[in-house]
Amino acid sequence: MNRRLAVRHLTLVAGAAALLPGCLSQSHDEQAATYPLKHLALNANQEKLLAEVCETLIPRTDTPGAKDLSLHLYVLKMLDDCTPPKEQQTFVAGLGQLDAAATRQLGQSFGASAAAQRTALLQRIDEQPTQFSDELAAFYRAARQLAIDGYTGSKYFMTKQVVYELVPGRYDGYFPVSKVNLAVPHHGQS
């Protein structure tokens, strides 16, 4: 993939994120996902629900959260392009069961629930997966893993949190641990 394609891809991500709020007045179950997908059959509602799941895992605090970084689009991209069909199907099926599980456990849909309740539900799936369907548990595991990958691999994280250097220009084999900048550790200091 060349640089131009990469730029186009980033533009797509930004564009899709910008589109989301504008779609709220339409029927989301019938509407296709805003993000161009090759394999996954996902409607706009499911896409929005995934965004809420990601935001529950990695919320905006004093630093950016999942929605700010469009992590759900990263999850979708990796699922669509880098995941075997069977896992894709399981993921979509599990996502489809989330609202029913939320209604059972929380009395209302995932989207209608408060942040603390959403966290409580995901925590229950995390700690007691056997109490939920295989699909829902698999969906949760995959979404969690990919959202975290997306977060630690994001430009924000790799420039502000654990800094990646494209051109280190140095190597020190006896770097004192006492000199590691714990506030902003660098990838090179491993």
Added chain:
Amino acid sequence: MANLNIDSIKERTFDAIVIGSGMSGGWAAKELTGKGLKTLVVERGRNVVHNKDYPTTNLNPWEFAHGGKVPYDVQQANPIASRCYVFKEDAMHFVVKDAEHPYVQEKPFDWIRGYQVGGKSLLWARQTQRWSNYDFEGPARDGFAVPWPIGYDDLAPWYSHVEKFAGISGNRDGLAALPDGEFMPGFPLNAVEDHFREHLQKTHPDRHVISARCAHLSKPQPIHYEQGRVQCQNRTLCQRGCPFGGYFSSNSSTLPWAMKSGHLTLAPDLVVQSILYDEQKGRATGIRVIDAHTKATTEYYAPVLFVNAGALNTNLLLLNSTSSRFPNGLGNDSGVLGKYVAFHNYSARVFAEYEGLQQFTTDGRNPAGGGYIPRFRNVFKQETDFLRGYATSFGASRGRVQPRHGFGTDLKKQLEKPALSPWYIGAGMMGETIPKETNYVRLDPSRKDEWGMPLLSIAVAYDDNDAKMKQDFFEQFTEMFTNAGFTNIKTNDSHQAPGLDIHEMGGVRMGTDPRTSMLNKWNQLHACPNVFVTDGAAMTSTSTQNPSLTYMALTARAVDHAVRELTQRNLKTT
């Protein structure tokens, strides 16, 4: 019309033709043009111009569509290429896709190829060690293959010649089994690599941990600036192509140098179908090529030919170059063409951890990759129940402990403030394999590729000697790691097929006797001396060194000889 034809033939006639533009082909081009020969380099793949055609070289990790991963459908379509460590999102465009260039596996063999200008020199691991006489004398001493027709003294000046130009970093370690070269400063060992080095000095004085010697510019010299290359910037993203020219590749070094001479014609996208042989003249006269896109055939002519197609493709080309004089392949009077193929056994690793030296970590990145342990088995005399031995790559580094539990703020905190792991240690075996007649390549009798070339059929496998050597590697490193205070020691047998080492060699071996070898001591076909083979196909045995540096030196030496012979008109007439 007649005049037009004559003009056309004249336009297609050169002083020398080089087949292949990779590691050794680039060197042939540089040396031939440097001696004033009008040289044609044909390359079957597309052109890759230094810096211009490195599409991913300056991308940050987050700029890749899939975070560096290969999409699922690409993996499924390319099971062979996907097993190669460079087949990732950042460099997969430089690796041949399975379906594009099929071959036949009589036995499992992962044939990893790079069909483009520069070949695999863009992708190599850049490790460069000289052979010593203990390597060259191996076949004669241990009674396998055939004796090498050359020794260390023949190649030493040419090692120096190519090292100065390519730029090799390393220390003058003074080891009999691994001669020193023309070095820029070596990349240093880190705290734990040094710890193991010092430990071995006490327990096994004949086993040495040295800084890995590699083709990186640690302290560039005027000759490197003249090539447009500058100091290595420790990116360790080499497989993408380096904008600094920090490591040696044909693209960054030999080919642009040859181009600058004004004597090079570089012709990408041409598949060489065969080498033309003139029965009257008793020599090769040129090549027949197929345009990779239009499939049109053309011929080019020259009094001297260098075959640098990459070890197994060089075999394929010679096997496919038949005539009534050579019905079994060019120069193949002996019948050994395609046989005695060997490789390096890379299937064994030992991992460990170290709880000591926690006050240190590393900062920046080491392009050499760490340390190197030259072969210590059977060097001076036979001492084990297997022949030959193994060199070892050895490195230590600290990773990150980045727990991924919890939710929200807790989760973010864990990710943002990773702790340092203990030191992780890895040792990788690079074992010599014994060339055997039963390890061979041949032309498939019926199947052909898109260009009408017969498919190469490969029958190469490990043997008992490899198994015994691997067991010894596991035992020795487990013991040495234990005594060095390392913990959590784990042996790992990858069970990988031959080929994935990307060190396939032989099939057109050098030797003194035309009845048992293909090439003489100058890399000329015994039976067709204006054809030189100086890539991996020429290797009589493999020893344990990373092979590229030796191909470079063999090539420069052979060009020097070829030009002397041309001057004395020895190659022009029979």
